[in-house]
Amino acid sequence: MAAIKAKDQPPGGDTFASRAKRVIRKIPRGKVATYGQIAALAGNHRAARQVVRILHSSSDKDRLPWHRVINSKGGISLARGQGYELQRAMLRQEGIRFQDNDLIDLDRFQWVPRRIRI
DNA sequence: AACCTGACTTCGG
DNA sequence: TCCGAAGCCAGGT
Numbered sequence: 126m127a128a129i130k131a132k133d134q135p136p137g138g139d140t141f142a143s144r145a146k147r148v149i150r151k152i153p154r155g156k157v158a159t160y161g162q163i164a165a166l167a168g169n170h171r172a173a174r175q176v177v178r179i180l181h182s183s184s185d186k187d188r189l190p191w192h193r194v195i196n197s198k199g200g201i202s203l204a205r206g207q208g209y210e211l212q213r214a215m216l217r218q219e220g221i222r223f224q225d226n227d228l229i230d231l232d233r234f235q236w237v238p239r240r241i242r243i
Numbered sequence: 244a245a246c247c248t249g250a251c252t253t254c255g256g
Numbered sequence: 257t258c259c260g261a262a263g264c265c266a267g268g269t
Contacts, residue, residue, distance in 0.1 A: 141265095141266095159251085159252090160250075160251050160252085161251065161252060161253095164251090164265095169265085171251095171252085171263085171264055171265070172251095172265060172266085173251040173252060173264080173265090174248095174249060174250095174251050174252090174265055174266080175251095175265055175266065175267095176250090176251080177249060177251065178249075178250095178265090178266070178267065180250065181249085181250075182267090184250095191250085194250075195250085196251065196252085197251075197252060197253090198252095201250080202250035203250050204250085207250085208250075209250095212250090
């Protein structure tokens with residue numbers, strides 16, 4: 126029996142990556158979440174850059190709604206010609222509006238997962 | 244084992 | 257309000 130390397134842990138495990146993916150999958154249509162927000166919900170508020178890595182490595186493979194992830198300013202981080210246009214189109218298609226400054230109004234479109242009810 | 248890198252974020256001037 | 261610097265994390269080289 127070959128030992129399971131820490132590297133290939135089963136999906137749905139309890140690694141930051143698996144949790145982050147689950148969080149991303151929960152972002153509803155018509156809403157967006159920031160990298161930092163995902164990181165925080167996945168358990169590490171300082172791992173925004175990890176979220177980026179995850180999107181790079183598995184957004185396609187795991188069919189993640191990668192387009193719903195944007196930066197803290199409410200903007201698309203992908204460069205023009207490098208996915209920017211596609212992401213913007215996909216978001217608009219879900220009803221998300223871009224302001225004149227090309228940013229999304231987070232107060233309106235940011236996903237706010239319900240947790241505690243006061 | 245250093246060093247580099249990235250679809251980030253925060254903070255100070 | 258805008259911009260640069262610094263902080264952060266982990267996978268790849």
